[in-house]
Amino acid sequence: MDSLFQTHIELSSFYDPNGNKITRKTEIRYDPLTGESSRVVYDPGINITPPQYSNNAKQTSATNCPFCLPNLTSKTPTFSKTITPDGQINHGDATVFPNLYPYSKYNGIAIFSKDHIIELENFTVELLRDAFLACQTFIKKVRKLEVNRIYPSINWNYLPYSGGSQLHPHLQVIISESATNYQSLFIRKSRSFTSNHGVDYLDFLYEKERQLGKRWIGEHGQIAWLTTFSPKGHNDFIAIFRGKNSITDITTEDWTNVAVGLQAIFKALIEQGLRAFNLAVHILEETSIHVRLIPRLNFGELNTSDFNYFQVMHDEGLTYKSPEMVAELARKYF
Ligand SMILES: [Zn+2]
Numbered sequence: 087m088d089s090l091f092q093t094h095i096e097l098s099s100f101y102d103p104n105g106n107k108i109t110r111k112t113e114i115r116y117d118p119l120t121g122e123s124s125r126v127v128y129d130p131g132i133n134i135t136p137p138q139y140s141n142n143a144k145q146t147s148a149t150n151c152p153f154c155l156p157n158l159t160s161k162t163p164t165f166s167k168t169i170t171p172d173g174q175i176n177h178g179d180a181t182v183f184p185n186l187y188p189y190s191k192y193n194g195i196a197i198f199s200k201d202h203i204i205e206l207e208n209f210t211v212e213l214l215r216d217a218f219l220a221c222q223t224f225i226k227k228v229r230k231l232e233v234n235r236i237y238p239s240i241n242w243n244y245l246p247y248s249g250g251s252q253l254h255p256h257l258q259v260i261i262s263e264s265a266t267n268y269q270s271l272f273i274r275k276s277r278s279f280t281s282n283h284g285v286d287y288l289d290f291l292y293e294k295e296r297q298l299g300k301r302w303i304g305e306h307g308q309i310a311w312l313t314t315f316s317p318k319g320h321n322d323f324i325a326i327f328r329g330k331n332s333i334t335d336i337t338t339e340d341w342t343n344v345a346v347g348l349q350a351i352f353k354a355l356i357e358q359g360l361r362a363f364n365l366a367v368h369i370l371e372e373t374s375i376h377v378r379l380i381p382r383l384n385f386g387e388l389n390t391s392d393f394n395y396f397q398v399m400h401d402e403g404l405t406y407k408s409p410e411m412v413a414e415l416a417r418k419y420f
Pocket residue numbers: 146147148151152153154201202203254
């Protein structure tokens with residue numbers, strides 16, 4: 087099934103002001119599951135400035151922050167008693183409560199640190215593990231209540247470049263009756279893949295990428311990390327939960343392994359001058375579970391957004407760095 091990794095090369099030729107011919111390559115890659123295309127483009131050497139929020143952190147912390155103590159205990163909403171008798175869900179330093187402005191039938195916010203801001207290098211395994219465990223407990227409670235199919239995901243906008251509107255570290259749990267576009271495409275294509283090839287897509291991807299090695303980063307326990315062949319961003323990491331396809335399959339050890347892997351990915355981001363990212367843990371029942379992490383950046387003197395008409399209007403990922411280069415960079419931290 088090597089043919090599932092399809093590329094198309096386009097060469098663009100033109101002349102510099104002195105009449106010298108220049109040829110540059112655009113590599114178009116097709117996702118092995120969905121067929122969606124993305125482009126590995128010529129790297130103009132963009133100047134990434136890591137964002138600094140120390141001044142903003144001072145202005146937005148303590149009584150100005152809804153997630154700092156004492157506001158966290160006195161001003162946050164509570165779930166109905168049918169979800170949890172305590173109104174909120176706690177695990178270690180993590181607390182899950184309802185989003186005042188929900189995006190789905192169930193939408194939890196998980197605050198997982200007393201600190202108003204945590205730099206990327208300072209997220210501990212315990213903080214990350216407990217945050218995911220608290221989210222998992224919330225999803226399990228909703229799973230017991232709902233007879234119909236639900237689409238749970240645990241999401242993270244880290245820092246404002248990623249769409250995060252609060253500096254205080256928090257996750258968002260979305261549990262919807264309707265799959266998002268990404269989820270519905272992934273489920274539909276996974277089912278076709280299994281019926282066409284007789285193997286689960288992520289099982290295939292795990293075996294194939296481990297054997298090829300080019301996009302393989304490493305694994306801890308049942309959690310394996312690699313870069314995607316057809317990236318949706320300048321880096322695009324995926325973690326496969328091997329042999330898991332429901333919220334009750336995930337163990338504490340799995341979350342510890344996710345957290346250890348995340349620490350390595352964070353180091354790979356820092357090495358590139360990246361800080362902000364979007365992350366989603368997709369729990370696709372009866373299909374598979376995986377994490378996707380894509381860093382977000384602004385660049386140049388104008389603080390230009392990394393998303394332009396390609397991503398927004400054409401739904402086409404762009405990257406200046408090949409997935410193989412990013413995997414090699416991240417591999418040394420595993
Ligand atoms: Zn805060």
